[in-house]
Amino acid sequence: MSRAMSGDRASQSRDRGTPLGSGAVSSRLVVGRNVRKVDGVKLVTGGAAFTDDVQIPGMLHGKILPSPHAHARIRRIDTSKAKALAGVHAVLTYKDVPRVPHTTAGQAWPEPSPYDTYLLDSKVRFVGDRVAAVAAESRAIAERALGLIEVEYEILPAVLDMEQAMAEGVAVIHDEPDSTKIYDREHNIAGYILREIGNVDQGFAECDYIIEREYRTQRQQHCPLEPHVTICWLDADGRLVIRTSTQVPYHCRRQVAMILQIPLSRVHVIKPRIGGGFGGKQEMVLEDICGALALATRRPVKIEFTREEEFYMARSRHPQILRMKMGVKRDGTVIASQLTVLATTGAYGSHSTTVQGNTGSKVLPLYRAPNMRFECHVVYTNTPVAGAFRGYGCPQGFFAQETLVDEIACELGMDPLEFHRHNVIRLGDTDLLSAQLGEGKEGLPRLVRSCGLPQCMETAARAIGWAQKRKKFPNGHSHLRRGVGMACTMQGSGIAGVDWASAFLKMNEDGSFYLQVGASDVGGGADTVLSQIAAETLGVSLDKIVITSGDTDITPFDVGAYASSTTIISGGAVKKAAGKVRAQVLELASKMLDAPVDQLDCGNNEVFTTCVCRKSVSMSDLAMQAMYREKLQIMDGASHFNTDSPAPFCATFAEVEVDTETGQVRVLHLASAVDPGTAINPMQAEGQVEGAVAQGLGYALTEELLLDAAGRPVNPNFLDYKMFAATDMPKLTTILIETDEPLGPYGAKSISEVPINGPAPAIANAIFHAVGVRIRKLPIRPEDVLRALHAERPANLEEEALLTP
Amino acid sequence: MLGSRGVFAMKTMELHLTVNGKSLNWSIAPGELLLDLLRRQGYFGVKRGCEKGECGACAVLLDGKPINSCLMFAAQAEGREILTIEGVADGDKLDPLQEAFLDYGAVQCGFCTSGMVISAKALLLRRPDPSEEEVREALAGHLCRCTGYTKPVEAVLAAASKKKNRARRVKPVAEVAR
Numbered sequence: 015m016s017r018a019m020s021g022d023r024a025s026q027s028r029d030r031g032t033p034l035g036s037g038a039v040s041s042r043l044v045v046g047r048n049v050r051k052v053d054g055v056k057l058v059t060g061g062a063a064f065t066d067d068v069q070i071p072g073m074l075h076g077k078i079l080p081s082p083h084a085h086a087r088i089r090r091i092d093t094s095k096a097k098a099l100a101g102v103h104a105v106l107t108y109k110d111v112p113r114v115p116h117t118t119a120g121q122a123w124p125e126p127s128p129y130d131t132y133l134l135d136s137k138v139r140f141v142g143d144r145v146a147a148v149a150a151e152s153r154a155i156a157e158r159a160l161g162l163i164e165v166e167y168e169i170l171p172a173v174l175d176m177e178q179a180m181a182e183g184v185a186v187i188h189d190e191p192d193s194t195k196i197y198d199r200e201h202n203i204a205g206y207i208l209r210e211i212g213n214v215d216q217g218f219a220e221c222d223y224i225i226e227r228e229y230r231t232q233r234q235q236h237c238p239l240e241p242h243v244t245i246c247w248l249d250a251d252g253r254l255v256i257r258t259s260t261q262v263p264y265h266c267r268r269q270v271a272m273i274l275q276i277p278l279s280r281v282h283v284i285k286p287r288i289g290g291g292f293g294g295k296q297e298m299v300l301e302d303i304c305g306a307l308a309l310a311t312r313r314p315v316k317i318e319f320t321r322e323e324e325f326y327m328a329r330s331r332h333p334q335i336l337r338m339k340m341g342v343k344r345d346g347t348v349i350a351s352q353l354t355v356l357a358t359t360g361a362y363g364s365h366s367t368t369v370q371g372n373t374g375s376k377v378l379p380l381y382r383a384p385n386m387r388f389e390c391h392v393v394y395t396n397t398p399v400a401g402a403f404r405g406y407g408c409p410q411g412f413f414a415q416e417t418l419v420d421e422i423a424c425e426l427g428m429d430p431l432e433f434h435r436h437n438v439i440r441l442g443d444t445d446l447l448s449a450q451l452g453e454g455k456e457g458l459p460r461l462v463r464s465c466g467l468p469q470c471m472e473t474a475a476r477a478i479g480w481a482q483k484r485k486k487f488p489n490g491h492s493h494l495r496r497g498v499g500m501a502c503t504m505q506g507s508g509i510a511g512v513d514w515a516s517a518f519l520k521m522n523e524d525g526s527f528y529l530q531v532g533a534s535d536v537g538g539g540a541d542t543v544l545s546q547i548a549a550e551t552l553g554v555s556l557d558k559i560v561i562t563s564g565d566t567d568i569t570p571f572d573v574g575a576y577a578s579s580t581t582i583i584s585g586g587a588v589k590k591a592a593g594k595v596r597a598q599v600l601e602l603a604s605k606m607l608d609a610p611v612d613q614l615d616c617g618n619n620e621v622f623t624t625c626v627c628r629k630s631v632s633m634s635d636l637a638m639q640a641m642y643r644e645k646l647q648i649m650d651g652a653s654h655f656n657t658d659s660p661a662p663f664c665a666t667f668a669e670v671e672v673d674t675e676t677g678q679v680r681v682l683h684l685a686s687a688v689d690p691g692t693a694i695n696p697m698q699a700e701g702q703v704e705g706a707v708a709q710g711l712g713y714a715l716t717e718e719l720l721l722d723a724a725g726r727p728v729n730p731n732f733l734d735y736k737m738f739a740a741t742d743m744p745k746l747t748t749i750l751i752e753t754d755e756p757l758g759p760y761g762a763k764s765i766s767e768v769p770i771n772g773p774a775p776a777i778a779n780a781i782f783h784a785v786g787v788r789i790r791k792l793p794i795r796p797e798d799v800l801r802a803l804h805a806e807r808p809a810n811l812e813e814e815a816l817l818t819p
Numbered sequence: 820m821l822g823s824r825g826v827f828a829m830k831t832m833e834l835h836l837t838v839n840g841k842s843l844n845w846s847i848a849p850g851e852l853l854l855d856l857l858r859r860q861g862y863f864g865v866k867r868g869c870e871k872g873e874c875g876a877c878a879v880l881l882d883g884k885p886i887n888s889c890l891m892f893a894a895q896a897e898g899r900e901i902l903t904i905e906g907v908a909d910g911d912k913l914d915p916l917q918e919a920f921l922d923y924g925a926v927q928c929g930f931c932t933s934g935m936v937i938s939a940k941a942l943l944l945r946r947p948d949p950s951e952e953e954v955r956e957a958l959a960g961h962l963c964r965c966t967g968y969t970k971p972v973e974a975v976l977a978a979a980s981k982k983k984n985r986a987r988r989v990k991p992v993a994e995v996a997r
Contacts, residue, residue: 048924050921050922051921051924051926053929054920054921054926054929055913055921056929057926057929057932058904058913058917058920058921058926058929058932058936059864059904059905059907059908059913059917060862060863060864060865060903060904060905060907060933061863061864062861062863063863063929064863064866064930066863066867067863069859069861236964237962237964238928238930238964239866239868239874239876239928239930239931239962239963239964239965240866240868240928240930241868287928287929288928289866289928289929289930290927290928290930290964290965292964318867320870321868321869321870321871321873321874536928537927537928537929537930537965538927538928538965539927697923697924697970698924700924700969700970701924701927701965701966701967701969701970703967704966704967704968704969704970705927705963705964705965705966705967706967707967708963708964708966708967708968709964731869731871731873732869732871732873732874732962733871733873737962737964738967739958739959739960739961739962739968740954740955740956740958740959740961740963740968740971740972741955741956741959743955743967743968743969746967746969748969
């Protein structure tokens with residue numbers, strides 16, 4: 015089986031909003047080009063680039079004692095034996111640290127997540143919750159010390175099933191009085207959302223067909239190859255330095271200062287290279303406790319999660335039960351849709367209402383229905399904490415919606431592709447649900463100013479051979495049946511009106527520029543893309559940009575790497591700052607070349623006149639003139655935010671082979687066509703798609719963090735939690751359909767999240783095409799398929815038939 | 820009672836080995852893992868991803884064969900030759916594999932990159948012109964959460980077939996906008 019390389023990228027030229035055919039040649043020299051990652055050499059040579067790649071003299075090793083119980087009160091805790099162990103420098107329990115309610119969600123202030131978490135508490139709420147923390151001279155001593163801490167627990171009834179969490183008489187997980195922003199603590203409800211546009215009941219009454227189904231999604235873990243790791247120390251001035259694997263250095267600084275009750279100005283957060291985040295590092299998981307240990311010992315302290323700890327003590331994707339109802343006219347026009355979600359946030363409400371809000375606001379408006387309702391309960395359970403995870407609520411929502419839509423199309427006798435063509439959001443549309451449903455509050459309407467979705471659908475359909483295979487399959491009497499399925503998805507580009515970023519640039523004597531951004535490259539290539547934007551704007555080659563990112567002492571503010579915001583928001587700030595610096599450059603050049611500014615341009619590392627005289631001055635000569643004759647540092651900075659969140663679009667098509675004897679599903683080919691606006695670095699953009707697809711394949715077929723009846727993790731390791739490896743991957747086709755987004759720097763939107771949403775529904779739909787059974791839970795395991803195949807009647811007839819009102 | 824340096828500090832032993840062509844004598848603790856030793860000695864390119872031999876981030880070549888350094892006691896490396904990612908380039912001159920990883924966008928976060936390059940190096944020493952299946956097989960022990968493996972596989976194939984003149988995907992940095 016040969017696999018397509020990613021070279022089959024459809025190159026598209028640009029026009030405002032819609033993609034055009036090839037022909038137009040870009041005048042851009044750096045933006046839109048494949049360039050090497052600016053931080054690449056140190057990564058391929060094993061340079062000391064990551065958080066843990068330092069040796070600090072006198073550094074202690076921190077360890078956290080995880081709760082063995084899902085729900086318990088600490089009746090007595092005795093640390094004396096642990097403290098007496100030689101080499102132990104500190105043992106902290108809830109008695110030793112400030113009690114400050116907070117959220118670990120790295121969100122903009124005021125965080126929309128409940129303040130229900132404490133540095134250490136007298137109550138533990140999931141297996142893996144913090145009981146105590148130790149700092150010792152070696153990891154072995156620290157581990158030994160954990161075993162010497164004597165704890166007497168009062169074991170409380172645990173709430174593990176999210177469907178039981180709201181029932182009367184069930185244990186209350188957050189009974190502490192000082193937590194705030196919890197929707198209904200008595201019923202374990204962290205957050206509740208109800209939003210409606212149009213009139214859904216009336217809309218359903220107007221429909222010819224209505225269909226309603228229930229879907230279930232699982233607990234997926236981020237599995238960054240680098241587990242969370244933090245090193246804290248006090249610098250020579252006594253300030254707390256936090257070198258950490260974070261996506262959100264600035265939020266981390268603010269939160270740690272609040273929790274440890276030290277002035278914010280006394281905290282310095284450094285984000286080195288990060289070994290993958292995927293949302294899991296948009297969380298303050300270790301920084302607070304590591305900081306507390308450093309303050310207690312006055313020594314450098316490192317805490318590094320083991321892989322097992324990463325699985326259950328870090329974060330995961332919110333499991334959901336989704337009830338989706340959609341009503342259509344006889345011709346397939348969607349009139350009304352309703353999504354009712356029950357989700358669990360685990361023991362703490364990190365990202366609870368915002369992830370689940372996205373399940374509605376980013377999913378339902380894909381269809382142009384005038385009537386939509388979204389209702390959601392997010393409940394606490396005594397399970398590992400859920401949080402931000404690439405897709406942020408959309409993979410769950412799109413699994414439900416795109417599987418339901420396929421079912422509707424099939425029942426109507428319509429080609430699902432035709433159903434999508436007929437119904438999906440298009441250029442010029444306004445998504446009004448997003449106006450109601452923002453970041454934990456009212457949002458802003460989303461206007462579609464660029465949309466390549468129709469082209470995404472057509473090119474990906476061609477790549478998979480949709481027209482022929484839809485007719486040809488299902489094939490013959492072999493036990494191996496093939497089928498094709500599709501899904502369309504969208505996302506956002508930054509949180510409208512919330513996410514903002516800043517950038518600062520200064521010119522050096524040799525005509526190079528120093529670029530400082532708060533943005534956090536977590537491996538996706540933000541430093542490269544931001545450097546490309548700066549170089550393009552200043553008319554210099556990429557090697558003339560020297561970037562520093564994600565250091566709260568050195569770089570200006572940025573909310574951090576999340577919500578697909580970095581390219582559009584941080585990139586917007588860089589473009590603005592570079593524009594200001596360019597103006598200063600031109601002003602000095604005007605003097606030097608004796609030409610008006612409007613007859614000057616930058617490019618090729620020089621400033622030149624655009625008139626026939628063709629005078630020019632090199633950037634380096636100009637810089638020397640500025641610094642040593644004019645006594646002028648050419649420098650400027652800028653801040654940037656958007657009041658809209660332009661949607662990137664994606665069409666995902668899958669071809670599968672189902673073994674009817676074993677239930678095994680093999681994905682043969684997965685084609686993703688994505689509209690990211692302008693791809694600043696197409697090669698990196700493709701990489702984002704391919705990585706998201708690999709995670710999406712795992713979400714669809716193999717990945718689930720399982721808990722036993724006591725809430726203990728069953729499979730916290732890479733053998734039992736199956737990620738796709740190089741030999742498991744299907745043939746991938748990645749297609750970029752570029753559009754020109756007016757709100758983005760050089761027309762860019764975003765790309766990192768949207769492609770993760772499609773694989774699960776596209777595969778589920780392909781399975782139905784192959785063998786006629788609907789699987790409505792993730793991951794789709796062989797036994798699920800086999801069970802459905804062995805049901806006496808085809809599963810789709812087993813369900814209630816289509817209702818006619 | 821244990822000394823203040825922990826359970827492993829009760830005794831030390833001398834280890835003689837070759838790392839990246841350099842003959843070395845190191846003092847180690849009997850229970851020390853090769854991964855921990857190498858990182859302690861500053862070979863930070865050897866990554867700690869799982870400590871169970873499941874992710875491949877800590878891979879090094881032991882006498883030319885890729886192994887997970889988290890699954891081996893340092894003491895077992897006595898008299899052996901080790902190649903880490905730090906020894907793959909020839910001074911400032913990158914190995915063709917490293918060049919290809921950069922040119923084909925095979926590096927995202929870079930945490931799994933060392934292991935992948937190391938295993939690919941072993942593959943190309945054994946099979947200078949491997950098939951795509953062989954490349955995937957060689958990388959199968961290296962979990963990557965960023966790339967979906969497409970570009971790393973592409974990079975290894977490109978490095979292997981320099982003679983076939985695969986087109987470079989990127990322009991050198993200094994040439995962009997020139």
